Amino acid sequence: MRSLTKKAFPQPSIRRLPGYLRLLRQFREEGWDRISCTRIASELDLDSTQVRKDLSLTGIAGKPRIGYDLESLIAAIESFLTWDKTTDAFLVGAGSLGRALIGYENFGNFGLRIIAAFDVSDNRIGVPIHGRPVYHLREMPRLASELGVTLGILTVPAGAAEEAAAVMVESGLLGIWNFAPAKLDLPASVAVENVELVSSFAVLALDLAKRHEQRAGAAERNPRTAGVQ
Amino acid sequence: MRSLTKKAFPQPSIRRLPGYLRLLRQFREEGWDRISCTRIASELDLDSTQVRKDLSLTGIAGKPRIGYDLESLIAAIESFLTWDKTTDAFLVGAGSLGRALIGYENFGNFGLRIIAAFDVSDNRIGVPIHGRPVYHLREMPRLASELGVTLGILTVPAGAAEEAAAVMVESGLLGIWNFAPAKLDLPASVAVENVELVSSFAVLALDLAKRHEQRAGAAERNPRTAGVQ
Numbered sequence: 273m274r275s276l277t278k279k280a281f282p283q284p285s286i287r288r289l290p291g292y293l294r295l296l297r298q299f300r301e302e303g304w305d306r307i308s309c310t311r312i313a314s315e316l317d318l319d320s321t322q323v324r325k326d327l328s329l330t331g332i333a334g335k336p337r338i339g340y341d342l343e344s345l346i347a348a349i350e351s352f353l354t355w356d357k358t359t360d361a362f363l364v365g366a367g368s369l370g371r372a373l374i375g376y377e378n379f380g381n382f383g384l385r386i387i388a389a390f391d392v393s394d395n396r397i398g399v400p401i402h403g404r405p406v407y408h409l410r411e412m413p414r415l416a417s418e419l420g421v422t423l424g425i426l427t428v429p430a431g432a433a434e435e436a437a438a439v440m441v442e443s444g445l446l447g448i449w450n451f452a453p454a455k456l457d458l459p460a461s462v463a464v465e466n467v468e469l470v471s472s473f474a475v476l477a478l479d480l481a482k483r484h485e486q487r488a489g490a491a492e493r494n495p496r497t498a499g500v501q
Numbered sequence: 502m503r504s505l506t507k508k509a510f511p512q513p514s515i516r517r518l519p520g521y522l523r524l525l526r527q528f529r530e531e532g533w534d535r536i537s538c539t540r541i542a543s544e545l546d547l548d549s550t551q552v553r554k555d556l557s558l559t560g561i562a563g564k565p566r567i568g569y570d571l572e573s574l575i576a577a578i579e580s581f582l583t584w585d586k587t588t589d590a591f592l593v594g595a596g597s598l599g600r601a602l603i604g605y606e607n608f609g610n611f612g613l614r615i616i617a618a619f620d621v622s623d624n625r626i627g628v629p630i631h632g633r634p635v636y637h638l639r640e641m642p643r644l645a646s647e648l649g650v651t652l653g654i655l656t657v658p659a660g661a662a663e664e665a666a667a668v669m670v671e672s673g674l675l676g677i678w679n680f681a682p683a684k685l686d687l688p689a690s691v692a693v694e695n696v697e698l699v700s701s702f703a704v705l706a707l708d709l710a711k712r713h714e715q716r717a718g719a720a721e722r723n724p725r726t727a728g729v730q
Contacts, residue, residue: 372601463708479692
């Protein structure tokens, strides 16, 4: 663990680790016990040098002509990402996105467990979502301390984000997963990761415009077949 | 539009454009009609040279000592991202995440309109979500062609992703916004943008572990105050 404070890991590599984990678990389910770097690279359409480098972050190395021991590699990635332990989280904002994330079963595969939700609307408070209690936001400082929760997921509208984040910080949370379309002004002691859905849509919208243009170009060149594809 | 096929735009810049747009709209609401690059940079905690470069993508330039005309800059970003027109989309997978995205009002600010959902579960088909009809997936090719829809949003579980994506491609969709935790094998003619929630959580989980470690370190050095914060 000590090494975590010593060096920063390359973010793109970290972002690829869950994809490796998903693939490796799938291979394990299919009954394999070893896998080569080349195979991983080809399955995920990556360069095998890159794969070897990414996986070496976890402290494990493959053997020439044998590859990786599947079980050890899975355990190493899970341990590196702290997903060998369950992380309890609070969710703030019990609207549609919040409800969806609470019901999103895939998180369980990655050690994330949302144990309670918070809101400020009277009609939401006290009505459990997928079995999880919904409290008033003002209860968070007390409950965070009682339950030892240090991770929060923020799913409120933009206008409510700043105030909700302030309560999360006041509650002693050390990490915020921010789904609100707003930039949070947080103390440096709090880790934040923004999920920018609209930024992702911007990239897609531009790419989509390009495809439309290409299709229109093809139609100009060959009007008879362009509608077909 | 022709320029879109000629050059690729830097993705990080494109990803920042929605943040600029959000800020600029906020300034407009507050009654401003001009804004300087320095002000934008300071509000968003970016370098002003970077801001100028990002905004120049849209073909608009600020004037020295005057700044940008707010209305023109907003229009230029909207037009550049094609958000001055509405893009209709189909959503595949009417589970909790799909329902949440259909109900997510923020998309309307960015020209995205989900007009119908598709699923293969009998108990979901025919039951509207937020007023949008839910059809069987097999209806998609016909409806895509009738309604001229070219964008799809994929929110099915990993195991169903490949099959659903194949129907989307068969329906002539040109862009897929993929929320399924799976790598899609798509023809090069289809634009895809993956929202990798779990990758985002991986980055946060590592950062959170570092904060825990720092807090534990602080507790070792000063046991009396470490629990407070």
